[in-house]
Amino acid sequence: MPPCSRHIVDTTSRPALAAHVRLTFNELRGKWAVLAPEKVLWPDEVSADILKRCTGDEPISKIVADLAQDYDAPADQIAPDVLAFVQEWSDRLLIRCSRADAEAAR
Amino acid sequence: MTDPVGPPLGILAELTHRCPLQCGYCSNPVELLKANRELDTETWIDTFEQAARLGILQVHLSGGEPTLRRDLEEIIACLSQNGVYTNLITAAVTLTRDRLEAFVDAGLEHAQISFQGAKAETTELVGHYRGGHEKKLQAARWVRELGLPLTVNAPIHKLNIAEVPEFVALALEIGAERLEIANVQYYGWAYLNRSALLPDYDAVMRQVDYVEKTRDELTGILNIDFVTPDYYADYPKPCMGGWGKDAFAITPDGHVLPCHAAQSITSLKFDRVTDKPLKDIWEGSDAFNRFRGYDWMPEPCRSCERKEIDFGGCRCQAFALTGDAAATDPTCKLSPYHDRLRELPAAQEIRKRVLSAGKILAENA
Numbered sequence A: 001m002p003p004c005s006r007h008i009v010d011t012t013s014r015p016a017l018a019a020h021v022r023l024t025f026n027e028l029r030g031k032w033a034v035l036a037p038e039k040v041l042w043p044d045e046v047s048a049d050i051l052k053r054c055t056g057d058e059p060i061s062k063i064v065a066d067l068a069q070d071y072d073a074p075a076d077q078i079a080p081d082v083l084a085f086v087q088e089w090s091d092r093l094l095i096r097c098s099r100a101d102a103e104a105a106r
Numbered sequence B: 001m002t003d004p005v006g007p008p009l010g011i012l013a014e015l016t017h018r019c020p021l022q023c024g025y026c027s028n029p030v031e032l033l034k035a036n037r038e039l040d041t042e043t044w045i046d047t048f049e050q051a052a053r054l055g056i057l058q059v060h061l062s063g064g065e066p067t068l069r070r071d072l073e074e075i076i077a078c079l080s081q082n083g084v085y086t087n088l089i090t091a092a093v094t095l096t097r098d099r100l101e102a103f104v105d106a107g108l109e110h111a112q113i114s115f116q117g118a119k120a121e122t123t124e125l126v127g128h129y130r131g132g133h134e135k136k137l138q139a140a141r142w143v144r145e146l147g148l149p150l151t152v153n154a155p156i157h158k159l160n161i162a163e164v165p166e167f168v169a170l171a172l173e174i175g176a177e178r179l180e181i182a183n184v185q186y187y188g189w190a191y192l193n194r195s196a197l198l199p200d201y202d203a204v205m206r207q208v209d210y211v212e213k214t215r216d217e218l219t220g221i222l223n224i225d226f227v228t229p230d231y232y233a234d235y236p237k238p239c240m241g242g243w244g245k246d247a248f249a250i251t252p253d254g255h256v257l258p259c260h261a262a263q264s265i266t267s268l269k270f271d272r273v274t275d276k277p278l279k280d281i282w283e284g285s286d287a288f289n290r291f292r293g294y295d296w297m298p299e300p301c302r303s304c305e306r307k308e309i310d311f312g313g314c315r316c317q318a319f320a321l322t323g324d325a326a327a328t329d330p331t332c333k334l335s336p337y338h339d340r341l342r343e344l345p346a347a348q349e350i351r352k353r354v355l356s357a358g359k360i361l362a363e364n365a
Helices: A045-052 A060-071 A075-091 A100-105 B041-054 B072-081 B097-106 B120-127 B132-145 B161-173 B188-192 B201-217 B278-284 B286-290 B315-322 B338-342 B358-364
Strands: A013-017 A022-026 A031-036 A039-041 A095-099 B010-014 B058-062 B085-090 B110-114 B150-156 B178-183 B223-227 B247-250
Touching: A013 A060, A013 A075, A022 A045, A031 A045, A045 A060, A045 A075, A060 A075, A075 A095, B010 B041, B041 B072, B041 B278, B058 B072, B072 B085, B072 B097, B097 B132, B110 B132, B120 B132, B132 B150, B150 B161, B161 B178, B161 B201, B178 B201, B201 B223, B278 B286, B315 B338
Parallel strands: B010 B058, B010 B247, B058 B085, B085 B110, B110 B150, B150 B178, B178 B223
Antiparallel strands: A013 A095, A022 A031, A031 A039
């Protein structure tokens, strides 16, 4: 089911690709593709690296830390871009977020 | 045409023209094909295997009513095994839960259910199927139970344009991720019935304001895709994202078309999947190459800065309204035929989409 209110993304959000949204490497075209209901999207390398980490297991703070290490870049420089990216994909219902604190309170 | 032809992305597969509904704006051609003209299972499977090798990533399984094909689960399984994403586009009035479950087991990834009205009486009035609305609601619940994403498709015209807010409420109530507010496009059946279906200008403008406001309010809750009625536009729509660029359609008898309405352009000849390999048709056939790229364009398109945005608009509409498929789409205000959009035939009752009467209706239109 879609969310009943808009998820506002912060560093505690745990993003996952929505059900039946698939990230796949297209050999023929040599690039990443996201297959979703009635649309195909072409994330660039960096976007694909974020999407690969959207498993629902990790909060954005951890995703940012991992990317900072892989790209050898300061986490506080990467964080705003990751948050904006996840918010955009969440707004388009391609990513669903749960919240760590919501789980803890349950 | 000097650029090499890139791989195609998507197919609209019209598996059958058979349908339990009789909507007066059906996107199928006015001359509908009977069941005995449909491709057999083996040919569809072979075609989809070729399509996957050619680069196709998504197939929209449509009709008529695609679930009337008894081999639909086999077709879905073939596509799924080849990594192709499948969308089912259904009227959903003859669907059972068992059947839907079989599609999901075969690998179906998304279902789109059409609602002819947001109210039961409108759905019946438009589709001519008793109890259809309740059956659609039931099918939507099954889609949810089976964990598939759901799109509500709402084809909009004069009879239901006032129900647009109710369509939004319906989509939210049944838990759809997507709502398509799809204003009817006036080809084929809809062109035949345009005097009864085309909403007036004020109603369309009210609709545009409402949808834009609501789409913002529902960000992150419901995706609203809005197909505007191009009869009131200043510029044409980028039909198919460009002719022969990303996508094509296949008819129930295997004709491969650059757009699902392309057979209305009687000056073009189309190949069938039974004639030659799909790759040869996509890359080499005259029908696909005729309007690829920009070299075919006459003025005012040729020197227009919008040509890479809208590709000169819709070839079918150009042919229907001017007799020349290469002309600028008359929905463009730069077309010398723009005024023809306002010439509506006298008011008439809606001609129902029925199998045998289409040709007679078209000839007398």
